[in-house]
Amino acid sequence: MLRRKLVSSLFVGFCGAAVILALIPLAMILFFVVSQGIRALNVDFFTHMPTPVGEPGGGMANSIVGTLILTALGSLMAIPIGVLSGVYMSEYAGTRFASAIRFAADTLNGVPSIVIGVFTYGIAVLPFKQFSALAGGIALGIMMIPIIARTTEELLLLVPGTMREGALALGATRARAVFTVVLPAAAPGIVTGIVLALARIAGETAPLLFTSFNNRFFSTNVTQPISSLTVQVFTYAISPYEDWHRQAWAGALVLVGIVFVCSLLARFATRKMSGFTRS
């Protein structure tokens, strides 16, 4: 009896220690980024352009807008493709082709992002001899597709079959039932998956180095190179200048903030989903 209690509390103790160990890196990252980044973070940082070396102040307005444009381009490409492949995988779950797509998606998900960057360089930069926001969007989109496809598939499979039967019994075709009942039933969860995919790719540097590259100027032209927070932070961080290091920390803080907001949005959407599955 006593022994059992002892073993049990030991076990709980180990689990607790593991949780703390897991949280330490997160806490330290947040601490460093916030404490270092906050020094250079002010309104100017969001509204001003970078200044030349030696000139203090300035901001990353171009990079912030660039990151938003790049993630938007990626989403534009990845959401339709990802959601539709997810629908295919769940609708034809037993077939060999569906298993092949699932395997391909999982493999693509594991491909290092630098490889995706090089690949996109080959298909979207070299032919036009031009770095562009579009190429960056394609690289990010390629990374988002498997995440969105797999989330969509899994969530669709969770929708009770009786829902689909209800639609079919009212004279819906299979496609109609999927797009008007099954998919909407899973939509809040799919949105969560999309937002998490966004959070994941917003912090990518490697796929952008060979695609959207960087731009010292403010640009919204998708056929031109575009700045992004990650590449800008990278450039500044490896520079020898103290000013630029401070700016890099501030940029990192903004990135963490974006990811944090995405996670919050995802939580919010998930809560909405659980309200829907009540029966």
Added chain:
Amino acid sequence: MLLTATLSPTVSVAADAKATHAEPPKIDVSHVNFYYGAHRVLHDISLQIQPNQVTAFIGPSGCGKSTFLRSLNRMNDIVPGARVEGRVLVDGADIYAPSVDVVALRRKVGMVFQKSNPFPKSIFENVAYGLRINRMTGSKDELRGRVEASLKSAALWDEVKDRLHASALALSGGQQQRLCIARALAIEPEILLMDEPASALDPIATQRIEELIYQLKSRYTIVIVTHNMQQAARVSDTTAFFWLGKLVEYGRTDRIFTAPTEKLTEDYVTGRFG
């Protein structure tokens, strides 16, 4: 030819049911066998259902009532491994013929499921769904009118009229069941298959559903599965008693309940069934 000795009473009873109605049957089932994979669930079912009649399917749990009901609008098509043998005619046309438009069939043969399955949409959108996808209403007002009429028919309107745009999933179990009835009624099928439509309802709501069935009889052909003997006796004109996947007896309800020819039927309807 496939008929066995145990099934012969069925045939004579079906004949007696037919003799009282001159019209051709709305549904004509002959020699239907049903399999889930290798598991045979229905054994050589033959029966005819007359138009504008209420037919009750009774029998112990697991005897195949739902399976049989679902084979009348081909809802079993989507169950992997399910297979039907035999012939099912609706208005004289074979519904399992290759040329059949299953979507049109299901519009004509509506269904209320055993487990209520409202869509995760608003109450209004649940009822409007069938009307929308079948493009059955021209204007918004017409749509609203049809939704209201259907909810009234299903005895739900008074409870939900102030929250039509709230989620249907927030309704109680019994309310969800009536919502599913309203949803099926909205598209005005010719035949309505109801699988235990009153299983989660209180006596008052049950009574309203039974009244509804009585009213609908003039316009629809209704098949209802029920475990409630009184309900079967109250609402139906003909009753079919299933047992272990076989149709044991089929005939006029009053006769099934007062003078069944089969010992099994008698034991079941009098509650002496073990």
